[in-house]
Amino acid sequence: MPTVVSTYTGDETVVFAISASQYCHKVLNALDHLKLPHKVVLVKLTGLKTDLEPPHTVPQIRWKGTLYTDSGEFVEKLGEDYPPVYPKEHAATIKDIDTFTGRYNAYPLYFGLWVDEGLVLSYLPHIVSELGLGYLPNFLTSNILKLALSGARKEKRQVARKMLNNGVISESNGYDKKEIAALEETLIADTRKLDAYFQSDYQQWVVAGTSEPTAADFQMRGILEKMIGTNGDSGVIGCTPWLWEKAKAPRLQQWFDRMVSQLPLVYHGKFKDYQAKTIGS
Numbered sequence: 001m002p003t004v005v006s007t008y009t010g011d012e013t014v015v016f017a018i019s020a021s022q023y024c025h026k027v028l029n030a031l032d033h034l035k036l037p038h039k040v041v042l043v044k045l046t047g048l049k050t051d052l053e054p055p056h057t058v059p060q061i062r063w064k065g066t067l068y069t070d071s072g073e074f075v076e077k078l079g080e081d082y083p084p085v086y087p088k089e090h091a092a093t094i095k096d097i098d099t100f101t102g103r104y105n106a107y108p109l110y111f112g113l114w115v116d117e118g119l120v121l122s123y124l125p126h127i128v129s130e131l132g133l134g135y136l137p138n139f140l141t142s143n144i145l146k147l148a149l150s151g152a153r154k155e156k157r158q159v160a161r162k163m164l165n166n167g168v169i170s171e172s173n174g175y176d177k178k179e180i181a182a183l184e185e186t187l188i189a190d191t192r193k194l195d196a197y198f199q200s201d202y203q204q205w206v207v208a209g210t211s212e213p214t215a216a217d218f219q220m221r222g223i224l225e226k227m228i229g230t231n232g233d234s235g236v237i238g239c240t241p242w243l244w245e246k247a248k249a250p251r252l253q254q255w256f257d258r259m260v261s262q263l264p265l266v267y268h269g270k271f272k273d274y275q276a277k278t279i280g281s
């Protein structure tokens, strides 16, 4: 069976995306920052296996006739044409930040899927709208979906446990408020570590010494959208809206607000909105 992705064969840049994915945010940020024209094709959560090519994850990107199935590899490739998004002299720092934020990614899994408040605030409305169940009363969809998702929630909680590997999430799957409070503490500590990438109030971008956003800004912004943002026009609210208040990370917050206002995340109705930027212009 041909996939949706395989039906695109031309040279235009196409991003196959789910609008609440941090890695999709990262790719759109990079393309938007460079003002590179692109089309966004939205994939349904239920269409990952049928619409996408292996490994059936989003984003998948057609760029200059080649398909990329990893956001990191794609942004690094973009850097060959537009060096400031992946400056070679900062490649090691960008990779370090990638590793740290990749681990930090366990928090949206835990707080957005495992913790009831986060699930109800963040992912459930998205799933309800994808399934076209918006006409049902909230309590009904909420209870049915919580039940339907119980296997996936346990699975993601265990994925988060392995990613963080900090001894806080237990191997058993009991719903434990003490565990949630303890993980809140490590989330706050790790968010302060993100804040520490900003060495002064004047550092504009995540990697010190850069004069415009790089792959590290795009990656970090994508993940924070899941915690405290709005995920652009996707309508998915971040799962820990209290994060800034508790973490007290003013430089990170200031940078995040700047990224949001300078590079709005637009998924819907986005086609060839931009003129391609020519190198050196």
Ligand SMILES: N[C@@H](CCC(=O)N[C@@H](CS)C(=O)NCC(=O)O)C(=O)O
Pocket (backbone or CB within 6 Å): 021, 022, 023, 024, 048, 056, 057, 058, 059, 069, 070, 071, 072
């Ligand atoms: N390393 C990949 C990770 C992509 C990824 O894990 N995407 C998630 C969404 S944020 C996904 O598609 N998950 C679906 C699944 O694993 O079934 C990248 O950076 O592109």
